[in-house]
Amino acid sequence: MTAVFQHPGYAEEKLQRVAERLPCREVQTGMLLSLMGQPEHYSYPSIFIYGHRASGKSHVMQVLLKELELPHITVSCVECVASALLFEQVLRSFFGAEASSLLPRTSSLSDFVRIYRQQRSQSPAEQTRYIVMEKAEVLRDADANLLPALLRLQELVEDNVTVVLLSEIVWDLFRPSTGCFEPLLLHFPDYSKADLLRILSQDRHPSYSAEFYSSYINILLGVFFSVCRDLRELRHLAALNFTKFCEPLSEGKVKETDTHKLWKNIEPHLKKAMQTVYLREVSSLQWEQMQQAEEECGAPRGLSAHTHVELPFYSKFLLIAAYLASYNPARTDKRFFLKHHGKIRKTNFLKKNEKTSNHLLGPKPFPLDRLLAIFYSVVDSRVAPTASIFSQISSLVTLQLMTQVSHDDQLDAPKYKCAVSMDFICAISKTVNFDIVKYLYDFL
Incomplete structure (x- = not known):
């Protein structure tokens, strides 16, 4: 006791x-x-x-x-x-x-x-x-x-x-x-995976057995635990995706014990839902309706509800600049963003033994001054460094589209990372007529 x-x-x-x-x-x-x-x-x-x-x-x-x-x-x-x-x-x-x-x-x-x-x-x-x-x-x-x-x-x-x-x-x-x-x-330490499984399993649907709902929560945590430990967020995701998980069961196609078939049905749905973690730009009902509409019209499966985020004009360019700073080596900025850089020999520009894509290695942190330098380069019109620009950077961090990786007390040189996918940034770039692929080092 x-x-x-x-x-x-x-x-x-x-x-x-x-x-x-x-x-x-x-x-x-x-x-x-x-x-x-x-x-x-x-x-x-x-x-x-x-x-x-x-x-x-x-x-x-x-x-x-x-x-x-x-x-x-x-x-x-x-x-x-x-x-x-x-x-x-x-x-x-x-x-x-x-x-x-x-x-x-x-x-x-x-x-x-x-x-x-x-x-x-x-x-x-x-x-x-x-x-x-x-x-x-x-x-x-x-x-x-x-x-x-x-x-x-x-x-x-x-x-x-x-x-x-x-x-x-x-x-x-x-x-x-x-x-x-x-x-x-x-x-109060973070809940472990076993703790979350125990807590979330208590919210089981009365129409289904405890074992069935527990297996669903186990699948859900297998997908989301690495990116989200927030109990409230996971509880929301569990309620949001349970109907889709039970779809083959309600149609009589599988039994409760056919976990593999149920997983194959829910897997693409969970991958889409992963890109909406912590974001509430649409309600749960609207998100479900958007997914159904995409399936009916045959929209590309890689795009998520993130593509429907409506950002201010300069926030879109700030996010594009953040993505470029995260996935382009700093030594390439002169070639991509300096108009009068002169002639740069390709042998000096590329590393001879560089074989791994930067997109596979993941986003790299970058300082604020590099972000602003790229931002001023990609925006055609002249933009003054006003407080509005800095507040939009804070808003992108709050929306989890960018992540601040430096300590809060490090005010002189904060560092950030871009936290969006390639599909998302391409969709954002299209709304401002910016061809981001031309500026990505991996796609040279």
């Missing part, structure tokens, strides 16, 4: 429900329960929970707090653009709307602490109060005194309150240079 079932002071069936709702997170759940202790005891002042996106941080905390019926509030740091909004939400949740109305219009941290102490003396807590802050990495850009104050809020307000920070980055990138109270650190 895990620590979940041995935790004192709570009903056995309630803890059993908690364990069933949090598969593959028994260690983290047991740790949090041991930190929470008895309801009337003081808990640790601040807990810092970190891990990649969709690793169960928010879900575990919400399930524990709701099932154990502990007073809490969940705050999104993205929505609280000012600290006054955070203070108002905390006071309203714990003490009611009247308490939050006592805050001045330009409230400060001292105002919040003063009002909290007043309200706490009028309605003392019988249990630990929890403030759960999602997207806590945003706090690094807040007022300098806000994060240190939250970490020792229990001491400031003299109340049994615990602040839980949920973050996708490690504590070393949070710690203020002036020093602060050190929170208790708890890491």
Whole structure:
């Protein structure tokens, strides 16, 4: 039995429900329960929970707090653009709307602490109060005194309150240079393939057996696990492609045990779906309709929903420049993009022992200045290096069409890689009448 079932002071069936709702997170759940202790005891002042996106941080905390019926509030740091909004939400949740109305219009941290102490003396807590802050990495850009104050809020307000920070980055990138109270650190590692198989198999369709749905999830993870570990994204992909997987079964062509035939039917469909991972430019229903339309009109099978992405004009050229920078050796830029490069002998231009295609080796990282140099060369009109161009580069990274491979703190020379396929970049190039093949080193 895990620590979940041995935790004192709570009903056995309630803890059993908690364990069933949090598969593959028994260690983290047991740790949090041991930190929470008895309801009337003081808990640790601040807990810092970190891990990649969709690793169960928010879900575990919400399930524990709701099932154990502990007073809490969940705050999104993205929505609280000012600290006054955070203070108002905390006071309203714990003490009611009247308490939050006592805050001045330009409230400060001292105002919040003063009002909290007043309200706490009028309605003392019988249990630990929890403030759960999602997207806590945003706090690094807040007022300098806000994060240190939250970490020792229990001491400031003299109340049994615990602040839980949920973050996708490690504590070393949070710690203020002036020093602060050190929170208790708890890491949520990525789910393993076996963990994802166990969790996703719980979403099985009632019309099919558990073994059949588990075999489908196993096939799905075999395709997507190398490129995606996000539980929410994989759950979406599983629901999106299950109908196609069951198509031969519903038509009576195969049986549930004919895994090989079912795999052959779903394989091309999954390869198309792989190119839409993390992208939501169309709804699931629209994507299905587009695939059916392509099959009916006999469209090339290599093209995916990516070809329907509508980007701004200069973003398309930025993506083209990124693709050229990723797959062309840097030494070839002079030949391709310099108009008055003079005569370059082919023997010097080509490597004698170069046998492997750059497309087979995959995209190579390139610095920002090289990307902009190629961009200005391929765009016919003169483009000034404005903030709009740089914001479009950030947008391409957000859309997962480009990947930033350098560290976030390396501001002077960021490096990127292009993350789109050859079919996709060819389709984008056609929309701006640019013949990208003429500029690719592999196709000389």
